[in-house]
Amino acid sequence: MKVLLINPENKKSIFAYRPEDVRAFWFPKLSLPTIAAYTPPDVEVKIVDECVEELDFNVDVDIVGISVMTYLSTRAYEIAAKFRARGVKVVLGGIHVSMCPEEAKEHADSVVVGEAEKIWPILIEDFRRGEMKPMYVEKDLSTLEGLPIPRRDLLKPGAYWTTSCVQTSRGCPFACDFCTVTIFGGNQFRLRPVEEVIEEVRRLNKGYVVFVDDNIAGHKAYAKQLFKALAPLKISWASQASLTMARDPELLELAAKSGCTALFLGVESISADNLAAANKRFNKVEKFREEFKRFHDFGILITTGMIFGFDNDDETVFERTVEFLEENRIELAMFNILTPLPGTNLYKRMDDDGRIIDRDWTNYDGRHVVFQPKLMSPETLEEGFFWAYHSFFSIPSVFRRVLPSFWKVSRKKLILDRLAVNYAFRRIVKRVPEGRLSPLAKILNGLQGRLPSIETEGLIPNALATIREKIGTVSGQVSNAGNNLYIKVRKSAKVQALLIELHGTMDKINATELKDRIISAVDKSKMDIVINFENLRETTPAALSTLFDIGSIKDKVHPYKIKCTNLRASFGEALERINQLNLINPVFFEIPADEVY
Numbered sequence: 001m002k003v004l005l006i007n008p009e010n011k012k013s014i015f016a017y018r019p020e021d022v023r024a025f026w027f028p029k030l031s032l033p034t035i036a037a038y039t040p041p042d043v044e045v046k047i048v049d050e051c052v053e054e055l056d057f058n059v060d061v062d063i064v065g066i067s068v069m070t071y072l073s074t075r076a077y078e079i080a081a082k083f084r085a086r087g088v089k090v091v092l093g094g095i096h097v098s099m100c101p102e103e104a105k106e107h108a109d110s111v112v113v114g115e116a117e118k119i120w121p122i123l124i125e126d127f128r129r130g131e132m133k134p135m136y137v138e139k140d141l142s143t144l145e146g147l148p149i150p151r152r153d154l155l156k157p158g159a160y161w162t163t164s165c166v167q168t169s170r171g172c173p174f175a176c177d178f179c180t181v182t183i184f185g186g187n188q189f190r191l192r193p194v195e196e197v198i199e200e201v202r203r204l205n206k207g208y209v210v211f212v213d214d215n216i217a218g219h220k221a222y223a224k225q226l227f228k229a230l231a232p233l234k235i236s237w238a239s240q241a242s243l244t245m246a247r248d249p250e251l252l253e254l255a256a257k258s259g260c261t262a263l264f265l266g267v268e269s270i271s272a273d274n275l276a277a278a279n280k281r282f283n284k285v286e287k288f289r290e291e292f293k294r295f296h297d298f299g300i301l302i303t304t305g306m307i308f309g310f311d312n313d314d315e316t317v318f319e320r321t322v323e324f325l326e327e328n329r330i331e332l333a334m335f336n337i338l339t340p341l342p343g344t345n346l347y348k349r350m351d352d353d354g355r356i357i358d359r360d361w362t363n364y365d366g367r368h369v370v371f372q373p374k375l376m377s378p379e380t381l382e383e384g385f386f387w388a389y390h391s392f393f394s395i396p397s398v399f400r401r402v403l404p405s406f407w408k409v410s411r412k413k414l415i416l417d418r419l420a421v422n423y424a425f426r427r428i429v430k431r432v433p434e435g436r437l438s439p440l441a442k443i444l445n446g447l448q449g450r451l452p453s454i455e456t457e458g459l460i461p462n463a464l465a466t467i468r469e470k471i472g473t474v475s476g477q478v479s480n481a482g483n484n485l486y487i488k489v490r491k492s493a494k495v496q497a498l499l500i501e502l503h504g505t506m507d508k509i510n511a512t513e514l515k516d517r518i519i520s521a522v523d524k525s526k527m528d529i530v531i532n533f534e535n536l537r538e539t540t541p542a543a544l545s546t547l548f549d550i551g552s553i554k555d556k557v558h559p560y561k562i563k564c565t566n567l568r569a570s571f572g573e574a575l576e577r578i579n580q581l582n583l584i585n586p587v588f589f590e591i592p593a594d595e596v597y
């Protein structure tokens with residue numbers, strides 16, 4: 001009996017990785033090598049991965065198994081139809097089938113819902129007897145003890161950067177709104193016995209090992225034990241982890257000592273509001289810099305996963321994100337457009353709100369906009385995503401991000417490898433449209449920035465921040481801003497206005513510049529402005545009266561309004577000193593923060 005296991009690929013997509021890309025930096029999923037290992041020994045098994053080889057539809061085979069990711073489901077169904085037309089039985093399994101079994105059933109002789117460890121051998125025996133069922137559902141999560149070694153030998157030799165992929169755990173202790181991992185694997189975090197992982201690693205042909213876990217540090221005590229056991233093997237490895245790993249220096253040190261050279265970190269967004277909405281509060285924006293530095297200090301290179309299109313993302317998110325990644329020397333990043341994958345909470349929410357605009361699964365690849373974004377048009381989101389790719393992988397950006405680590409990392413070869421991976425990504429980027437930033441993004445960028453504060457006499461501290469500092473809830477940004485005025489701008493999700501967040505110190509000179517920038521931004525954007533004073537550390541009465549100099553600003557912004565929030569609570573004392581009554585109307589007035597946030 002002959003079984004053919006297929007990993008489909010949508011070769012028509014400009015984003016599809018070509019064989020040369022896979023050889024340069026890619027590795028296979030373990031799905032099919034795992035199933036192959038569970039196939040009875042008297043059955044002949046072959047694996048074809050369309051990413052790296054052609055699929056022969058005339059091959060001599062009795063049964064075909066296809067692993068289905070959502071964006072590849074159309075291709076999977078096409079392959080299934082061709083084999084079924086020849087009378088070959090087709091089984092579909094994997095994440096998409098588990099989330100949409102009724103849909104998948106229409107395209108196959110049998111579908112497997114859930115993990116296949118226990119079901120696959122039963123299905124094969126049923127097939128032999130001519131009694132294969134149309135659907136097999138695995139409700140239990142299999143134990144990870146005594147797993148057979150995945151059949152990596154069935155993968156095309158030399159086609160991948162590495163085939164030394166090993167899984168040490170399944171699932172993730174978190175449940176981010178957009179992710180299918182916890183939905184599929186339950187929020188039970190399952191761990192393989194350390195000695196079994198070590199034995200599997202020991203048997204690999206040397207080379208770079210990739211732990212294809214969802215979160216290698218999801219269970220700290222286990223991870224520490226694993227890293228200690230890996231150290232004597234003298235391997236180099238990479239994996240995925242959550243940023244929480246940086247909060248345990250011992251864990252980082254053990255990881256580095258065990259050969260960890262690179263980690264993929266699900267950073268997702270540089271907006272705390274986005275992260276909160278995505279149920280990812282454990283990512284703390286104000287700690288990002290420090291946490292990235294910790295990985296770098298241990299010589300661990302970082303790849304960040306970034307998502308564009310969250311509800312608080314406006315046109316400026318692309319430039320701000322790339323700038324942030326460059327500032328933090330992020331050696332590599334994967335950009336994605338937010339995608340409501342079936343089965344996730346995000347999908348349910350978007351569907352309930354009628355925001356899904358494209359139901360073609362082919363476009364659920366993180367590179368297309370399939371939903372209506374809140375603060376920009378789908379086109380602006382797509383264009384900005386393309387722009388971010390081009391900008392991040394431009395030669396100056398590559399040097400800015402990668403070269404500084406050269407002096408940090410003791411093994412210089414790692415940096416050369418990272419430069420090579422960036423170079424390989426540039427090949428893909430060249431196939432992607434160039435993209436552009438929207439005119440509003442340019443306006444916002446003209447408005448935001450950092451302006452030095454020179455006049456430090458008579459500064460009045462922010463009363464709100466002082467109270468918070470006392471009770472220990474003040475944000476790092478308020479206390480660490482230094483002698484500068486930081487102006488951050490975005491479009492409000494709630495009201496048709498540009499939101500200006502002030503941080504640091506505002507003196508008369510930078511207040512004059514801020515006022516000019518506001519007048520210019522209102523003129524170009526034709527929108528109201530809301531200035532939030534909550535995080536401004538200190539200012540002077542002279543700075544406030546310059547900014548609120550109605551005579552010089554009212555006509556220039558008419559008919560638009562400049563509004564404030566947290567002004568009185570933060571700088572009531574300064575306002576008292578400058579006869580604030582003139583300031584309230586008609587141009588400036590204070591509104592409660594919850595009206596804009």
Ligand code: B12
Nearest residue numbers: 028029030031065066067069070093094112115116180366
């Ligand atoms: C390693 C990995 C990668 C690697 C390698 C991918 C590759 N070469 O295809 C990299 C980092 C490159 C990657 C990229 C992407 N990935 Co990925 N990846 C994974 C990860 C972490 C592990 C996969 C793995 O090896 N699992 C171990 C095996 C044993 O488990 P399994 O795949 O679930 O298989 C079991 C069952 O599903 C079932 N089964 C699976 N197939 C079949 C087939 C048959 C016939 C049967 C009977 C059963 C069956 O049996 C298996 C044993 O129980 C998974 C998450 C996860 N935990 O699975 C995400 C995951 C598969 N990736 C995902 C996504 C979205 C992507 C990207 C599209 C992201 C992006 N926008 O760039 C890209 C696509 C790139 C590409 N061309 O494939 C999603 C898929 C979601 C979906 N609904 O489709 C997942 C589930 C993660 C998530 N966040 O939700 N990925």
Ligand code: SF4
Nearest residue numbers: 172174175176179214
């Ligand atoms: S931390 Fe990563 S793997 Fe875990 S639920 Fe969130 S996105 Fe998914």
